[in-house]
Amino acid sequence: MQTITVALDAMGGDFGPRVTVPAAVQALSHFPELKVILVGDRELITQQLTTIGFSPTHRLVIKHSDRCISNCDKPSLALRNSVGSSMRIALDLVADDEANACVSCGNTGALMALSKFRLKLLPGIDRPALVSVLPTTTGNKTWMLDLGANVSVDADTLFQFAVMGSALAEIHINERPKVAILNIGEEEIKGNDLVKRCSELLTQTKEVNYCGYIEGNQLFHNVADVVVCDGFVGNVCLKSCEGVAHLFLDKVKNHFSSSKLKGWIAKKLFSSLFNELKVLNPDQYNGASLLGLRGTVIKSHGQADTSAIINAIGEAVHEVKQQVPSRISDRLEAVLLERHY
Amino acid sequence: MQTITVALDAMGGDFGPRVTVPAAVQALSHFPELKVILVGDRELITQQLTTIGFSPTHRLVIKHSDRCISNCDKPSLALRNSVGSSMRIALDLVADDEANACVSCGNTGALMALSKFRLKLLPGIDRPALVSVLPTTTGNKTWMLDLGANVSVDADTLFQFAVMGSALAEIHINERPKVAILNIGEEEIKGNDLVKRCSELLTQTKEVNYCGYIEGNQLFHNVADVVVCDGFVGNVCLKSCEGVAHLFLDKVKNHFSSSKLKGWIAKKLFSSLFNELKVLNPDQYNGASLLGLRGTVIKSHGQADTSAIINAIGEAVHEVKQQVPSRISDRLEAVLLERHY
Numbered sequence: 268m269q270t271i272t273v274a275l276d277a278m279g280g281d282f283g284p285r286v287t288v289p290a291a292v293q294a295l296s297h298f299p300e301l302k303v304i305l306v307g308d309r310e311l312i313t314q315q316l317t318t319i320g321f322s323p324t325h326r327l328v329i330k331h332s333d334r335c336i337s338n339c340d341k342p343s344l345a346l347r348n349s350v351g352s353s354m355r356i357a358l359d360l361v362a363d364d365e366a367n368a369c370v371s372c373g374n375t376g377a378l379m380a381l382s383k384f385r386l387k388l389l390p391g392i393d394r395p396a397l398v399s400v401l402p403t404t405t406g407n408k409t410w411m412l413d414l415g416a417n418v419s420v421d422a423d424t425l426f427q428f429a430v431m432g433s434a435l436a437e438i439h440i441n442e443r444p445k446v447a448i449l450n451i452g453e454e455e456i457k458g459n460d461l462v463k464r465c466s467e468l469l470t471q472t473k474e475v476n477y478c479g480y481i482e483g484n485q486l487f488h489n490v491a492d493v494v495v496c497d498g499f500v501g502n503v504c505l506k507s508c509e510g511v512a513h514l515f516l517d518k519v520k521n522h523f524s525s526s527k528l529k530g531w532i533a534k535k536l537f538s539s540l541f542n543e544l545k546v547l548n549p550d551q552y553n554g555a556s557l558l559g560l561r562g563t564v565i566k567s568h569g570q571a572d573t574s575a576i577i578n579a580i581g582e583a584v585h586e587v588k589q590q591v592p593s594r595i596s597d598r599l600e601a602v603l604l605e606r607h608y
Numbered sequence: 609m610q611t612i613t614v615a616l617d618a619m620g621g622d623f624g625p626r627v628t629v630p631a632a633v634q635a636l637s638h639f640p641e642l643k644v645i646l647v648g649d650r651e652l653i654t655q656q657l658t659t660i661g662f663s664p665t666h667r668l669v670i671k672h673s674d675r676c677i678s679n680c681d682k683p684s685l686a687l688r689n690s691v692g693s694s695m696r697i698a699l700d701l702v703a704d705d706e707a708n709a710c711v712s713c714g715n716t717g718a719l720m721a722l723s724k725f726r727l728k729l730l731p732g733i734d735r736p737a738l739v740s741v742l743p744t745t746t747g748n749k750t751w752m753l754d755l756g757a758n759v760s761v762d763a764d765t766l767f768q769f770a771v772m773g774s775a776l777a778e779i780h781i782n783e784r785p786k787v788a789i790l791n792i793g794e795e796e797i798k799g800n801d802l803v804k805r806c807s808e809l810l811t812q813t814k815e816v817n818y819c820g821y822i823e824g825n826q827l828f829h830n831v832a833d834v835v836v837c838d839g840f841v842g843n844v845c846l847k848s849c850e851g852v853a854h855l856f857l858d859k860v861k862n863h864f865s866s867s868k869l870k871g872w873i874a875k876k877l878f879s880s881l882f883n884e885l886k887v888l889n890p891d892q893y894n895g896a897s898l899l900g901l902r903g904t905v906i907k908s909h910g911q912a913d914t915s916a917i918i919n920a921i922g923e924a925v926h927e928v929k930q931q932v933p934s935r936i937s938d939r940l941e942a943v944l945l946e947r948h949y
Contacts (some may be wrong), residue, residue, distance in 0.1 A: 341797045376797075404855060415792050418800040451756050451843040454680045456717075459759040459840055483847030487855050496844070499800055502792040503841055504848045506824030511849045514745060514828050515856040 271300050271587050272366040273580055274357035277307035278335035280372025280569045284308070287372070288315035290576035295326055297577060298584050304366055306330045306357045332356045336377045338569065345377035346384060354378060358385040361562045368563035368583035370554070372571050378564065379416045379557060386562040389592065391599040394420065395559035396428045397498065397566055398435060399505070403489035410436050411449075411486070411494045414555050415502030422464035425495055426472075427599075429465070431558045432493035433475050434598035438589050440492060443476040447491035449500060450480035461497065474602045554579030556586060558595060563587055612641050612928050613707040614921055615698035618648030619676035621713025621910045625649070628713070629656035631917035636667055638918060639925050645707055647671045647698045673697045677718045679910065686718035687725060695719060699726040702903045709904035709924035711895070713912050719905065720757045720898060727903040730933065732940040735761060736900035737769045738839065738907055739776060740846070744830035751777050752790075752827070752835045755896050756843030763805035766836055767813075768940075770806070772899045773834035774816050775939035779930050781833060784817040788832035790841060791821035802838065815943045895920030897927060899936060904928055 277287040284307060291303040302325070305312050309331040316322060323329055332353040336345045349355040354373050360366035362385040371378050379395055388395065398412035412428050413420070420428075429446050436444035448466055450458040455466075457480065469477035481491050483504060496504070553575035557564040563586045567579035618628040625648060632644040643666070646653050650672040657663060664670055673694040677686045690696035695714050701707040703726040712719050720736055729736065739753035753773050754761070761769075770787050777785035789807055791799040796807075798821065810818035822832050824845060837845070894916035898905040904927045908920035 338793075339795045339797060404858075418792065449844055451759065451840055451847075452679075456680060456682045483844045483849075484851035484854070486848055487851050499792055500841055500844055503790055503824045503837070503845050506792075507827055507845045508824075508848050508852045510825035510828050511852040512856070513825070515853070517745075519860070 268300050270302050271298070271368070271584050272302045272304060272360075273583050274304045274306055274330075274360040274366035274369045275580065276335075276353045276357045276369065276371035276373055277305045277312055278332070278353040278373070280567065280571060282570075282572075283335075284311045284315045286571065286573050286576060288312055289319055290573045290580065291327060292316070292319060292321050293573065294577045294580040298581065301580070301584055302326045302328075303580070304328050304330050304357075304360060306332055306360070307335070307353045308333060330356060330360070336374050338374050340374060340377060342374075342376035342380035345374060346380045349377070349381055355381055355385075358382060358564070361564070362386055367587040368565065370565045370567060370576075370579050370583050372567040372569055372576065372579075375415055375566055378566055382557055382560050382562075382564045386560045386564065388559055389561060389596050389599060391603045392427055392431070392559040393424050394427075395557045396431060397501075397555040398432060398558050399555040401486060401494075401505075401508075403487050405489040407489045407492075408436075408439065409486065409489060409492060409494060410444075411496070411501060411505065412558065413496065413498040413501050414505050415498045416557060417498040419499065420461070420497045422461055422468060425461060425465040425497065426468040427559070428495045429469055429475050429477070429493065430599060430602050431595050432495060434595040435556075435558065435591060436492045437598075438591065438594060444492035445478045445490075446475050446493040446495065447478050447481035449486075449494050449496035449504070450482065453480050453482060455480075465495070472602060472605060474598070474605055554582035556582065556591070558591075561592055563591065609641050611643050612639070612709070612925050613643045613645060613701075614924050615645045615647055615671075615701040615707035615710045616921070617676075617694045617698045617710065617712035617714055618646045618653055619673070619694040619714070621908065621912060623911075623913075624676075625652045625656045627912065627914050627917060629653055630660055631914045631921065632668060633657070633660060633662050634914065635918045635921040639922060642921070642925055643667045643669075644921070645669050645671050645698075645701060647673055647701070648676070648694045649674060671697060671701070677715050679715050681715060681718060683715075683717035683721035686715060687721045690718070690722055696722055696726075699723060699905070702905070703727055708928040709906065711906045711908060711917075711920050711924050713908040713910055713917065713920075716756055716907055719907055723898055723901050723903075723905045727901045727905065730900055730902060730937050730940060732944045733768055733772070733900040734765050735768075736898045737772060738842075738896040739773060739899050740896040742827060742835075742846075742849075744828050746830040748830045748833075749777075749780065750827065750830060750833060750835060751785075752837070752842060752846065753899065754837065754839035754842050755846050756839045757898060758839040760840065761802070761838045763802055763809060766802060766806040766838065767809040768900070769836045770810055770816050770818070770834065771940060771943050772936050773836060775936040776897075776899065776932060777833045778939075779932065779935060785833035786819045786831075787816050787834040787836065788819050788822035790827075790835050790837035790845070791823065794821050794823060796821075806836070813943060813946060815939070815946055895923035897923065897932070899932075902933055904932065 357369045396413035397416040401409045698710045737754035738757040742750045
């Protein structure tokens with residue numbers, strides 16, 4: 268069995284080692300091929316390991332760093348002052364082939380800037396994009412990008428996102444992925460210049476199975492396998508949806524815990540309902556990949572809890588196994604040839 | 609009791625007179641001061657009235673039009689060819705003081721262009737904005753704009769949206785409304801040029817109680833009373849949230865209807881849960897106002913059902929009573945004075 272080494276930025280996110288360390292330990296039992304390099308303050312990490320009664324092994328090693336990048340740092344500043352930070356060291360490990368993937372809950376802008384600098388972009392790609400999976404009513408998945416790596420993009424970049432998303436989805440489904448652009452209406456006349464121009468580009472290529480515009484309320488109905496948008500729209504949209512999902516889950520939980528029917532009937536009804544609703548819980552889908560790089564980088568939520576970080580580590584393992592970067596590269600080559608670049 | 613006359617574009621939306629006519633009839637019993645002018649094809653409207661066993665009265669009159677604006681028409685084209693259409697006639701009635709408000713489920717872009725043309729903008733306003741109410745966990749309301757009247761705006765326009773939203777919220781709450789900008793992070797460095805520039809403008813004014821950026825997942829937690837964003841972001845965000853809400857409501861419904869516990873216990877649990885979740889049902893909040901005009905115009909969802917259209921009519925009645933346009937105008941004047949325009 269090939270070992271898959273994940274460099275985990277243990278200091279990133281709102282909770283740092285308190286959640287990253289237990290997540291790393293638990294992930295080891297989920298993924299037998301996994302080795303984790305915990306990058307961060309050795310003392311804090313060791314403290315957390317002690318708390319849960321675990322010691323470093325050949326599958327769980329610590330790489331010390333005495334700094335971390337703050338969430339308030341501008342990407343340009345983070346890039347300049349990155350040497351020695353946990354995020355930078357985790358990415359260095361990937362760039363230097365000492366790890367197969369990097370997982371971080373840290374500052375998104377900094378992660379993108381540093382990833383570009385250390386891992387470099389695939390040929391034909393101008394900007395990396397954050398992609399994640401949405402659940403759908405049919406049980407299928409929809410890949411959505413960009414979720415916030417870029418606050419503004421041009422139509423060419425959005426077109427590249429479509430190509431990358433299509434290549435990623437192709438790994439998971441057996442047919443040609445249907446690709447849509449997120450818009451404020453389905454009609455051709457709807458939308459801003461960005462989506463209209465990108466729609467023209469997608470209509471002209473044979474390499475992407477473009478199926479037109481999709482509205483926000485159709486996102487979860489498996490109308491498309493891949494949905495592209497700029498990072499501002501994607502980030503606001505995804506976070507809002509997560510907000511609504513948590514609101515519902517909390518209401519259902521509170522309802523049953525405050526219900527007078529404390530008996531087994533309420534319990535049974537609740538647990539079966541909750542199992543059904545669980546698929547809509549955004550925490551299940553933590554771990555957005557930064558596509559377009561010559562390496563695997565997974566961005567986890569800043570507020571991710573232990574199980575959410577395990578999911579992000581799982582996503583990293585999966586993408587390394589599936590050789591996502593080289594598959595995207597192959598697909599890009601075909602598009603570039605078609606466009607006679 | 610002062611009569612409030614609403615001109616209802618009976619032909620707009622996905623279902624036309626099949627839902628607008630019963631909605632108008634039912635609205636009459638909800639709002640005793642209401643008179644409705646149903647604008648549209650007299651034959652189709654009469655047919656629907658006959659189906660539900662109702663005839664025109666002094667409170668429900670028909671104004672014939674033999675055309676309607678399609679959802680696929682560009683606003684500019686709709687404007688040129690609008691004469692005689694149901695939407696245009698409904699707006700003419702408001703412009704000519706024969707109705708106090710217009711309600712339409714039709715083409716948003718066309719409604720905005722025609723409203724601007726017929727009712728004119730308030731002084732100091734460059735573009736109208738669609739505003740609607742979001743439910744929050746605390747039971748309070750949050751007003752969000754723009755929800756799709758403008759696919760792109762500049763910082764000055766977004767600033768005007770903040771002023772208008774604040775003036776609207778002030779009517780409903782007793783304190784100075786907290787106003788936020790929707791962004792991809794709370795930190796100052798986050799976001800695109802539009803939100804950064806608008807944030808600067810809002811920081812400089814005393815007329816708006818600006819409280820910074822808000823992320824999508826905070827929208828429903830009553831962090832702010834008013835949230836502003838451009839119409840593309842707002843539309844995608846709101847529709848996505850509605851999509852998630854419907855997904856949850858459907859899952860809960862299906863769960864209980866397919867449950868083996870058919871008895872009164874399941875029924876009781878379900879109905880009390882559903883009553884709690886109902887406040888999150890987006891149909892309760894149908895009816896977005898087009899703010900910034902010298903008159904009241906309410907845009908209803910295209911897919912609105914009867915009860916959703918009744919809500920939109922109710923919103924029109926409410927805004928006419930509260931004299932929303934003149935209140936916004938007063939607030940704008942104060943801001944304009946402050947800025948020494």
